[in-house]
Amino acid sequence: MIKKFKKACTIGLSVVMATVMMTTSAYALSYNGSKSYMSGKYYTALTKVKLTGNKRTDIVNIAKSQIGYHEGKNSSQLSGTSDGTNNYTEFGRWIGRQDMWCSIFVSWCAYNAGVSTSVINKTASTVNGLQQFIDQKRAYTRANVAAGKYTPKAGDIVYFKNNRNNNITNHVGIVTNYSGSTLYTVEGNSGDRVKPKSYKISDTYIVYICSPNYDNKSVDGGKDTGNVEFVTLKSGSSGYRVKALQFMLNYWTKSGLTVDGKFGAKTTAAVKKFQKAKGLTQDGVVGPKTWAKMTTVSQSTSNYNANLTKAIQTLLNNKNSAGLTVDGAFGPKTKTAVTNFQKKNGLKTSGVVDATTWKYLLS
Numbered sequence: 001m002i003k004k005f006k007k008a009c010t011i012g013l014s015v016v017m018a019t020v021m022m023t024t025s026a027y028a029l030s031y032n033g034s035k036s037y038m039s040g041k042y043y044t045a046l047t048k049v050k051l052t053g054n055k056r057t058d059i060v061n062i063a064k065s066q067i068g069y070h071e072g073k074n075s076s077q078l079s080g081t082s083d084g085t086n087n088y089t090e091f092g093r094w095i096g097r098q099d100m101w102c103s104i105f106v107s108w109c110a111y112n113a114g115v116s117t118s119v120i121n122k123t124a125s126t127v128n129g130l131q132q133f134i135d136q137k138r139a140y141t142r143a144n145v146a147a148g149k150y151t152p153k154a155g156d157i158v159y160f161k162n163n164r165n166n167n168i169t170n171h172v173g174i175v176t177n178y179s180g181s182t183l184y185t186v187e188g189n190s191g192d193r194v195k196p197k198s199y200k201i202s203d204t205y206i207v208y209i210c211s212p213n214y215d216n217k218s219v220d221g222g223k224d225t226g227n228v229e230f231v232t233l234k235s236g237s238s239g240y241r242v243k244a245l246q247f248m249l250n251y252w253t254k255s256g257l258t259v260d261g262k263f264g265a266k267t268t269a270a271v272k273k274f275q276k277a278k279g280l281t282q283d284g285v286v287g288p289k290t291w292a293k294m295t296t297v298s299q300s301t302s303n304y305n306a307n308l309t310k311a312i313q314t315l316l317n318n319k320n321s322a323g324l325t326v327d328g329a330f331g332p333k334t335k336t337a338v339t340n341f342q343k344k345n346g347l348k349t350s351g352v353v354d355a356t357t358w359k360y361l362l363s
Contacts, residue, residue, distance in 0.1 A: 040079030056155025105188025116346030295358035
């Protein structure tokens with residue numbers, strides 16, 4: 001009887017362990033990068049990262065995969081193997097801004113780890129990134145940590161300040177470990193590259209260590225958190241967001257624009273036409289107010305316009321590697337891609353592109 005009981009327990013335990021292994025198995029990371037980046041070793045390293053679903057683990061592994069990445073001197077040098085000094089990076093291309101990139105790198109790692117922007121801000125500004133954590137009361141000073149009031153963990157975000165300017169912070173990194181009062185990090189834009197570094201907690205270069213709310217369960221109502229900002233487009237802009245804009249203008253103004261991703265004179269004229277119709281300042285610049293008016297039409301499988309759907313498909317292909325055919329048909333594949341995007345960003349998974357989903361797509 002005892003032997004039978006032991007055998008039953010062993011079988012039961014095996015079933016439980018198998019179930020746990022199935023539900024926690026890692027899955028491949030997919031990322032649609034630039035041609036330059038995807039030709040290099042850092043893209044290869046990124047695609048070898050297996051996402052576990054543990055956001056702390058995943059963001060650290062993604063950051064580590066990019067160690068050694070070096071900025072380029074122009075938009076054709078995004079592979080990470082150049083030796084430029086002009087702040088051109090794949091991370092900047094992703095966010096739409098080639099600039100000082102330490103904060104951009106953190107946002108990029110968070111995005112690829114599936115972390116919602118309500119948890120880690122999508123921003124090029126260290127000040128804005130830190131402010132999110134301060135507002136959420138998840139920022140701890142170096143003195144707090146030194147006094148034992150908070151113990152840093154892998155996946156935390158650390159903010160630094162040097163004498164470069166008077167901002168509350170001007171550099172940021174991702175914590176990979178904390179041991180024996182030593183903080184270990186991976187940082188973008190450190191000597192023009194991604195580097196692993198370490199600091200004693202007594203180092204006054206450290207100003208805040210922040211604990212992202214990775215386990216947040218409350219962001220499920222589809223509400224805009226205020227941490228996402230529309231990208232501003234204007235004459236001279238280019239890329240997939242401009243293509244989406246052109247599709248949207250063809251819907252709103254019947255302009256018949258060629259969708260080429262180049263913000264030229266005809267696109268500017270169409271923007272001004274839309275702004276005039278909506279009572280906006282006719283400056284030809286597509287900023288928050290213009291986007292807000294342009295994204296008032298929800299799209300779904302039961303109610304969609306071909307041009308608006310093409311805009312959605314273009315955005316999903318570039319922001320979420322959806323692999324959709326840009327055909328203007330809001331079918332099952334497009335709905336699934338929308339749902340996946342909403343889930344990844346902590347939005348209500350309705351499959352409907354409402355104003356909030358539009359904003360995330362156009363950020």
